[in-house]
Amino acid sequence: DTEVTQTPKHLVMGMTNKKSLKCEQHMGHRAMYWYKQKAKKPPELMFVYSYEKLSINESVPSRFSPECPNSSLLNLHLHALQPEDSALYLCASSRRDVGNQPQHFGDGTRLSIL
Amino acid sequence: QQQVKQSPQSLIVQKGGISIINCAYENTAFDYFPWYQQFPGKGPALLIAIRPDVSEKKEGRFTISFNKSAKQFSLHIMDSQPGDSATYFCAARGTGKLIFGQGTTLQVKP
Numbered sequence: 305d306t307e308v309t310q311t312p313k314h315l316v317m318g319m320t321n322k323k324s325l326k327c328e329q330h331m332g333h334r335a336m337y338w339y340k341q342k343a344k345k346p347p348e349l350m351f352v353y354s355y356e357k358l359s360i361n362e363s364v365p366s367r368f369s370p371e372c373p374n375s376s377l378l379n380l381h382l383h384a385l386q387p388e389d390s391a392l393y394l395c396a397s398s399r400r401d402v403g404n405q406p407q408h409f410g411d412g413t414r415l416s417i418l
Numbered sequence: 419q420q421q422v423k424q425s426p427q428s429l430i431v432q433k434g435g436i437s438i439i440n441c442a443y444e445n446t447a448f449d450y451f452p453w454y455q456q457f458p459g460k461g462p463a464l465l466i467a468i469r470p471d472v473s474e475k476k477e478g479r480f481t482i483s484f485n486k487s488a489k490q491f492s493l494h495i496m497d498s499q500p501g502d503s504a505t506y507f508c509a510a511r512g513t514g515k516l517i518f519g520q521g522t523t524l525q526v527k528p
Contacts, residue, residue, distance in 0.1 A: 308461075344505075344521070344523075345520070345521070346507050346518035346519065346520060346521055347462065347507075347518055349515050349516070352514060352515065359514065360514060360515060394461050394462070396461075401514050402514065403450075404449070404450045404467070404469060404511075406452060406464045406467060407452075407464070407516060408464065409454075409461035409462045409463065410461050411459070411460050411461045412460075412461050
């Protein structure tokens with residue numbers, strides 16, 4: 305069991321749907337991350353939140369909209385996705401976004417776009 | 419500059435053998451080098467990590483060797499077990515984010 309919890313585990317949506325991915329941690333971490341991982345590839349960073357403020361956006365298309373309502377919760381709102389957006393979406397957290405702080409990953413949401 | 423190159427892409431080792439995965443980087447500003455293990459259907463799990471001022475770190479059967487002058491680091495898995503069969507990613511931290519290697523799929527044969 306991981307200490308970063310992601311829901312749902314699986315999501316199938318059409319290209320016109322709106323859905324949200326949720327990530328929760330109760331380790332007191334103040335940095336949270338969204339990654340996208342394609343099969344047999346490494347995780348690719350999408351967004352970084354530090355103290356509930358967006359600090360890094362890796363030029364992600366606007367159809368992905370992150371939100372950090374509080375220090376324990378991170379959401380990723382999805383709208384008008386494309387088939388190539390099908391992937392495993394991973395959330396991670398660390399104590400801070402600086403220094404030698406290990407990132408702890410959740411088990412991800414497997415997203416399929418029809 | 420921001421790349422981390424990992425090799426081999428895949429590795430087959432007999433049970434009890436030593437598994438060795440290598441990574442190389444260019445950016446001397448990287449300040450933290452973790453290794454992650456990922457099983458199918460799971461997220462990456464931190465295995466072991468090292469700072470550039472340390473040449474070796476050992477945790478159980480897992481050892482990181484770090485060569486700062488060559489800008490290379492490697493993971494050694496001693497007494498490899500079938501349960502170690504997974505994908506391994508090296509990474510390097512710089513400017514607030516982790517840069518991952520391309521991954522190595524390890525298969526340990528019984």
